[in-house]
Amino acid sequence: MAAEPFRVGLTHDCLGLDGKPTFDPAVLDLLKIPGVEYEFMDKYEPVLTPAQAARYDGIVVQKSTVNASSFAGPDKRVRVIARFGVGFDAVDLDACTKAGVALTNTPDGVRRPVATIILLFILALSHKIFIKDKITRGNRWAERTNHMGEGLTGKTVGSIGVGSIAREAFKLLAPLGMKHLGHDPYAKQADVDALGVRLVDKDTLLRESDFVCINTPLMPETTKLISTRELGLMKPTAYLINTARGPIVDEKALYPVLRDRKIAGAALDVFEEEPTPADNPILKLDNVIVTPHSLCWTDECFRGIASSAIGSIADFSRGKAPVNVVNKAVLDEPGFKAALAARKKA
Numbered sequence: 001m002a003a004e005p006f007r008v009g010l011t012h013d014c015l016g017l018d019g020k021p022t023f024d025p026a027v028l029d030l031l032k033i034p035g036v037e038y039e040f041m042d043k044y045e046p047v048l049t050p051a052q053a054a055r056y057d058g059i060v061v062q063k064s065t066v067n068a069s070s071f072a073g074p075d076k077r078v079r080v081i082a083r084f085g086v087g088f089d090a091v092d093l094d095a096c097t098k099a100g101v102a103l104t105n106t107p108d109g110v111r112r113p114v115a116t117i118i119l120l121f122i123l124a125l126s127h128k129i130f131i132k133d134k135i136t137r138g139n140r141w142a143e144r145t146n147h148m149g150e151g152l153t154g155k156t157v158g159s160i161g162v163g164s165i166a167r168e169a170f171k172l173l174a175p176l177g178m179k180h181l182g183h184d185p186y187a188k189q190a191d192v193d194a195l196g197v198r199l200v201d202k203d204t205l206l207r208e209s210d211f212v213c214i215n216t217p218l219m220p221e222t223t224k225l226i227s228t229r230e231l232g233l234m235k236p237t238a239y240l241i242n243t244a245r246g247p248i249v250d251e252k253a254l255y256p257v258l259r260d261r262k263i264a265g266a267a268l269d270v271f272e273e274e275p276t277p278a279d280n281p282i283l284k285l286d287n288v289i290v291t292p293h294s295l296c297w298t299d300e301c302f303r304g305i306a307s308s309a310i311g312s313i314a315d316f317s318r319g320k321a322p323v324n325v326v327n328k329a330v331l332d333e334p335g336f337k338a339a340l341a342a343r344k345k346a
Helices: 025-031 050-055 093-098 107-126 129-137 141-146 164-176 189-195 202-208 228-233 251-259 299-317 328-332 334-345
Strands: 006-010 036-040 058-061 080-083 102-104 156-160 179-183 197-199 211-214 239-242 265-268 288-290
Touching: 006 050, 006 299, 025 036, 025 299, 058 299, 080 299, 093 102, 093 328, 102 299, 102 328, 107 129, 107 164, 107 211, 107 239, 107 265, 107 288, 107 299, 129 141, 156 164, 156 202, 164 179, 164 189, 179 202, 189 197, 202 228, 228 251, 251 265, 299 334, 328 334
Parallel strands: 006 036, 006 058, 058 080, 080 102, 156 179, 156 211, 179 197, 211 239, 239 265, 265 288
Antiparallel strands: none
């Protein structure tokens, strides 16, 4: 009797409105492995279901939440869940580990695309691109000298979180002649010396930076990490940039600070609630650039994250532990180890 195939499922939101993959379909060639079959799920489920966990050995997830209920079925089969993107706040890591399921993310796929939008936001804010667009469309040319841009040479950019995205952003910013600050309790100065980054405490970074960039994961200890006290430390000429996760910044605290021009402005690709409500007062302010948590979504980005996610599952199918495992404790979980060993023999 032929061995049962290794089955891979991609959640329905990996397809666009045209029914085609949101990424370069050539990436699916990574699954052209003897004994491996894949399919796109025919319905989007906000939470990964026990039925899906029972049907597939590996699952590629874009938006669906994963929690303990996902593994509640008696016939659970899944061993690897590969999530598009670097954030994992929508996944219960403990539940995955207890179920013997590895969660992988795609830092290698998002590193450059997200770093690029940080650079974009810094340039757009400093050159006041949006207000200049509006005065041009409104034939208000006489106002153009009222909105003088700001040169970046000698200015200070600070990153709260100095992981792979922040480090890539510092590389892109290097030619601009800015000073680089970083705050990260897990980083060492030697790790960032080559990037010209000086590690400082959070308050020092907030006081000295002209651009404060959020590049930390959303965890209990980073929820509302930037609130009234922190915003009060920023220069009145400084800008806040958040491309990480919305709940890291307390929006109720941010709004009056922006409204009253206690800081110069902000650029937000993420919000506490997504989609953010149409009546969110931040959307009415003219010193804020807002985008719908998708500014880094480019063909390059989706090709990279799809290659990383699908590559993780392809590795497991060959009996190789994936590289970007988030819940590393699962590598010692008996069920996962046994499943990995079985794939080596397959």
